[in-house]
Amino acid sequence: MKDEESDNQLGSYLRARRELISPAQAGLPPGGNRRVPGLRREEVALLAGISPDYYLRLERGRDKNPSPQVLESLARVLNLDDVERTYLLGLAAARPRTPRRKRPEHVPARVYQLLAHLQIPAFVEGRAFDVLASNPMAVALSPRLRPGENRLLSLLLDPEEQAFHQDWTKATADFIATLRTTIGDDTGNPRFVELVGELALSSQRFRTLWARHDVRNLDGGTTTVHHPVVGELRLHRDKLPIDDVILVVYYPDKDNDSDEKLQLLAALSHTEPTDTAHNRPADTPHPKTP
Template sequence: MKDEESGNRLGSYLRARRELVSPARAGLPPGGNRRVPGLRREEVALLAGISPDYYLRLERGRDKNPSPQVLESLARVLRLDDIERTYLLGLTAARPRAPRRKRPEHVPARVHQLLAHLRIPAFVEGRAFDVLASNPMAVALSPRLRPGQNRLRSLFLDPEEQAFHQDWAKAAASFIAGLRTTIGDDTDNPRFVELVGELALSSQRFRTLWARHDVRNLDGGTTTVHHPVVGELRLHRDKLPIDDVILVVYYPDKASDGDEKLQLLAALSQTEPTDTAHSRQADAPRPKTP
């Protein structure tokens, strides 16, 4: 990841995004002999109102300080949304780099108390989707939500997690795009380097999605999962920042089928040992994936 991101992040992003824009989407005739997916470099330059030579220098990393006007034009041509546009603007060398904080991720004591009181699935995750703490309902929903697990690793390497999601392909793409956004310019962070390297070696799907350079905020939403005991569950998800970590909660509509199934899960979880709100430090040894 370090070579790809730190060496020429702007060029890598421009190249990946232009390959995803079809000529028809850009208002160009498709042509008969196209040897590249998406737009050619000269087509991007023409539509953005810059010279082909200058655009080539941008992609090859020979000019890392394009003006905001040039970047705005490229964002328009590449059909970037607001999140992707903001990400593009942040890739230039002119953007000041925030100082890094090396302290390990820590779950505040009050959050442990909150987890213990919540009667819906709730857990705390770090920037790399490491599960730092969880309540019994979260573990009842999915054993991959135990502290020490990594949600991204489970999603790509654990068949049970893949079967858990009704739309696994959508979930996988969203998580990768969310990781891209989270990493930002923190490309030499050891945890990110370790995780991306492991998944790139182990999963072809991860490599394909990672090469797209999608970026997205992985915030709230609604998802459907398949639980091995209670069956299909339609749940809302919210992610709430607390200090340096994220509290994630899942909950159904009141008096819905999902509500009844979660109550059943709660009853079943009370018959098992109650190791509530376990946690670990982000730099503690991580268990190997089965």
Template sequence: MRDEGTDNRLGAYLRARRELVTPEQAGIPPGRNRRVPGLRREEVALLAGISPDYYLRLERGRDRNPSPQVLESLARVLRLDDVERTYLLDLAAPRPKAPRRRRPEQVPPRAHQLLAHLQIPAFVEGRAFDVLASNAMAVALSPRLRPGRNRLRSFFLDPEERAFHHDWEKAAAGFVAALRTTIGDDVDDPRFVELVGELALSSQRFRTLWARHDVRALDGGTTTVHHPVVGDLRLHRDKLPLDDLILVVYYPDKGDDSDEKLRLLAALSPAGPGVTAPDTTARTTDKP
């Protein structure tokens, strides 16, 4: 991640977001022969009520302590939502001098017991979307949810993921934005550096989305997936905190077509719906 300017994350974010706002969105006549995507620096400065020179210093990292008032004005001009606005404010906040040491990601024993009792697809993931534990229903839904796999790596490098997601492009954008939110200010964390570096080298789509600097809330939602055996499934996805990890569950509306298909999938699963897949404490490099 060093090549995107980890020492000037505020400037990189401002530049990326500026390029995504069209002149029409900002109320500026588009004109002709515009050489930059989105807004020019001087246009952002004018709309935010600051000098062009000061905005240039912000983008180039020469001034890293803008006031909250300036940041709020920039958030308005750049059309940031609440999550993006909070991210912008955090970028300008002082970073701790000493790097934080995180404990190794280990699934507590009670989580394995919980997974074994759940009759719906469920798994535990770490901060970098490593699958640390899963139940048989999760593996029956997607073999990429086995412990030891990395969901982000599978998503961009495994061709079967494109067929699995009905709207792969939308899901891809949300996944990368969630990764950037998860990273926060841990830009030097070796696991994140390794993962982002590998995906940036291997996937053009990941590189494009990563350059947008999108962020999004780490919440659930509803998705439609295509299972090769039972067909389309419309599933709700919830993410529940589990110490420093996340428990992810997928479930359908009670009594609808997807509910019936999920029951069929459980019946077809050789291990049965409640058997916990073996946990791997050490991360493995999954191969598509």
């Protein structure tokens, strides 16, 4: 995360969203000789009912406390959905700027017991997509779900993980937008700084999507993956908050092709040596968490 972006989250977000809205989307004639992508600052100001000078101060970080009414008008002009609107309001909300002490992310002991009993792929992730714990079925589904891996790093940098996802393009967009939502104004968190810095240096895909400032929530859904042994699997995904971490489970519809393949994968995994990395002591923090 660049210093200027960290210091002016609100302005960076407004500028990025402004550049993604076409004149036609805003109800304006396209015109000619447009030298900037998207809307001009004065067009946003006009449509939002504020002065161009005031909007300029917002983008440049000279005014960081706009009223809720101004933000609502900007959200309307920029065609923000509910998640994006909430994110915008959160960036402008007054917050103490003193450094916040972060607790290490711990997996509760009872969650290790739950993982051991689940017969479907299940794992625990932290706020930065670090895998903190997983059961054997999760590792059988993807070796990148071992504790110590980072799901976003794997998704962007590991060719096997890229081949694993049927719609890798959508998956990367969803993950990066979710990371942006999770970070919010917590730009000084050491783990976030480390992860964003590593990805910015290593992945053009990340740099492109990060610059868009997309935000969304990555909760439940259905995905299709290509397993190298059992083939295509269509799985539902649910993410369940437990204390400060997230339990993620993947499961198929009952008695369909993916269900049979997942049962085959379970049988095959039982014939291989068991990896004990998922049986970490409950009071041991993940090495990558701040």
